[in-house]
Amino acid sequence: MKITIIGTGYVGLVTGACLAELGNDVLCLDLDANKVAILNNGGIPIHEPGLDVIVAANRANGRLKFTTDVAASVAHGDIQFIAVGTPPDEDGSADLQYVLAAAKNIGKYMQGFKVVIDKSTVPVGTAEKVSKVIAAELSQRNAKECSFSVVSNPEFLKEGAAVEDFMRPDRIVIGSDNDAVGLHAKALVKQLYTPFNRNRERTYWMDVRSAEFTKYAANAMLATRISFMNELANLADCVGVDIEAVRHGIGSDPRIGHSFLYAGCGYGGSCFPKDVQALERTAREYDQDLLILRAVESVNDNQKQVLGKKIIARFGENLAGHHFALWGLAFKPNTDDMRAASSRVLLRELLSRGATISVHDPVAMDEARRVLALDFADQPEQLARITYVSNPMDATNKADALLIVTEWKAYRSPDFSQLKSQLKNPIIFDGRNLFDPQDMTDLGIEYHGIGRSVLTQAK
Numbered sequence: 001m002k003i004t005i006i007g008t009g010y011v012g013l014v015t016g017a018c019l020a021e022l023g024n025d026v027l028c029l030d031l032d033a034n035k036v037a038i039l040n041n042g043g044i045p046i047h048e049p050g051l052d053v054i055v056a057a058n059r060a061n062g063r064l065k066f067t068t069d070v071a072a073s074v075a076h077g078d079i080q081f082i083a084v085g086t087p088p089d090e091d092g093s094a095d096l097q098y099v100l101a102a103a104k105n106i107g108k109y110m111q112g113f114k115v116v117i118d119k120s121t122v123p124v125g126t127a128e129k130v131s132k133v134i135a136a137e138l139s140q141r142n143a144k145e146c147s148f149s150v151v152s153n154p155e156f157l158k159e160g161a162a163v164e165d166f167m168r169p170d171r172i173v174i175g176s177d178n179d180a181v182g183l184h185a186k187a188l189v190k191q192l193y194t195p196f197n198r199n200r201e202r203t204y205w206m207d208v209r210s211a212e213f214t215k216y217a218a219n220a221m222l223a224t225r226i227s228f229m230n231e232l233a234n235l236a237d238c239v240g241v242d243i244e245a246v247r248h249g250i251g252s253d254p255r256i257g258h259s260f261l262y263a264g265c266g267y268g269g270s271c272f273p274k275d276v277q278a279l280e281r282t283a284r285e286y287d288q289d290l291l292i293l294r295a296v297e298s299v300n301d302n303q304k305q306v307l308g309k310k311i312i313a314r315f316g317e318n319l320a321g322h323h324f325a326l327w328g329l330a331f332k333p334n335t336d337d338m339r340a341a342s343s344r345v346l347l348r349e350l351l352s353r354g355a356t357i358s359v360h361d362p363v364a365m366d367e368a369r370r371v372l373a374l375d376f377a378d379q380p381e382q383l384a385r386i387t388y389v390s391n392p393m394d395a396t397n398k399a400d401a402l403l404i405v406t407e408w409k410a411y412r413s414p415d416f417s418q419l420k421s422q423l424k425n426p427i428i429f430d431g432r433n434l435f436d437p438q439d440m441t442d443l444g445i446e447y448h449g450i451g452r453s454v455l456t457q458a459k
């Protein structure tokens with residue numbers, strides 16, 4: 001099938017590459033000329049495991065192309081995927097300017113029939129707005145021969161596992177209308193997703209508004225589980241309970257399950273923080289107050305400060321003269337994405353108190369340099385107290401403590417004797433509970449995890 005993908009970020013590029021891999025003829029549009037140039041020169045603008053291989057293969061076989069030419073991109077695909085960003089507006093609602101600009105371009109240039117698929121995460125009612133924008137453009141052109149249908153097909157991939165998630169989805173949610181053009185669109189979308197349904201049916205058909213809502217419901221549920229566990233972890237620290245034992249104890253109940261129960265130093269990324277906010281904002285428009293989600297958000301804001309609070313409790317309010325090693329900058333492993341990363345909150349706290357910090361991340365260092373330069377644009381003196389090191393062990397040299405923010409695999413089995421000899425004090429603040437507190441105590445390392453202090457205070 002001929003497919004256009006509008007927006008070549010994490011979702012658009014993965015969608016385009018995976019659909020090309022399945023034999024479709026895909027043209028990806030982005031207005032960011034730099035991104036398109038990187039892609040056309042054989043590069044990949046983001047770090048996503050496995051993506052480079054399928055992009056290269058499908059560029060080579062001619063099924064995957066990249067352009068900044070809007071008219072050509074609209075002409076190309078019978079199916080037009082909208083996969084542009086929906087960042088939070090100032091009031092927390094999803095900013096639809098990029099989605100509506102994409103819709104406007106479709107209306108301006110389309111001929112014949114198009115299926116427009118909203119893959120971006122968008123609030124209930126957005127498909128209707130997209131339809132109105134396209135219809136207005138068509139009516140301005142008096143293009144009576146054109147017709148279209150807007151379908152909602154939210155994306156559930158996780159960064160760091162995006163290709164795998166796209167190729168083997170838990171579910172494909174599709175919201176479509178049942179009028180004549182809607183049914184035509186449905187048939188094309190069904191055909192597009194047929195290869196994903198070979199072993200079992202993964203597609204859930206529903207009305208457009210329910211599909212839009214399902215995306216927010218999924219992220220809100222997952223964020224709720226994390227904040228719930230983080231709140232319990234903080235209580236566990238007070239009452240002498242090991243949150244990891246509790247996680248195993250409750251996760252074994254199939255009604256609860258083991259996934260997404262890890263306490264830590266808060267959730268980040270481009271989705272949970274903004275989608276929880278946007279759903280709360282939708283509720284407010286209808287005079288509803290989502291009490292649970294408000295709490296989820298504020299628990300998470302607090303959780304991003306937990307490591308900083310533990311460090312201050314240990315070393316004092318004034319951290320001038322203290323040096324720390326920080327492992328992990330990205331908001332989670334296997335990505336270079338720094339959006340809403342907990343590391344940014346911790347760095348702000350420690351640098352504002354005078355500390356110096358050596359930081360390491362296996363892939364997010366370039367992105368961190370870019371993002372932190374913006375975060376600390378008004379405090380160049382604080383920014384200058386960050387040192388980037390290419391080997392994690394080098395960061396620990398003469399540091400007062402090691403701080404772990406992202407659970408990269410490469411951090412799971414360090415040489416503890418080298419670590420102890422390099423650190424000024426053998427202390428670890430572990431925001432992702434990578435190590436066993438008892439093992440740390442046996443090694444003579446002072447260990448501060450999240451919700452695990454019973455096991456270290458006992459000694």
Ligand SMILES: NC(=O)c1ccc[n+]([C@@H]2O[C@H](COP(=O)([O-])OP(=O)(O)OC[C@H]3O[C@@H](n4cnc5c(N)ncnc54)[C@H](O)[C@@H]3O)[C@@H](O)[C@H]2O)c1
Nearest residue numbers: 007008009010011030031032084085086098102120121155
């Ligand atoms: N990142 C994820 O893991 C993920 C997962 C599921 C859903 N989503 C949702 O998918 C959407 C996209 O997220 P992302 O992380 O891929 O965003 P992103 O910021 O990585 O990429 C968006 C791209 O769209 C381009 N763009 C903006 N306006 C355009 C236009 N009018 N025409 C062409 N290109 C345009 C931008 O230049 C950018 O390259 C968001 O709504 C997000 O919430 C993201």
Ligand SMILES: O=c1ccn([C@@H]2O[C@H](COP(=O)(O)OP(=O)(O)O[C@H]3O[C@H](CO)[C@@H](O)[C@H](O)[C@H]3O)[C@@H](O)[C@H]2O)c(=O)[nH]1
Nearest residue numbers: 155156157158159226260261262264267268269271331332
């Ligand atoms: O038990 C857990 C699981 C995750 N996290 C944190 O939660 C954040 C988000 O993690 P994850 O969900 O793995 O990454 P995302 O790539 O943001 O994916 C989420 O957001 C996407 C965008 O909407 C959705 O498509 C995915 O289904 C949804 O998992 C990260 O900071 C993790 O460290 C925890 O603290 N504890």
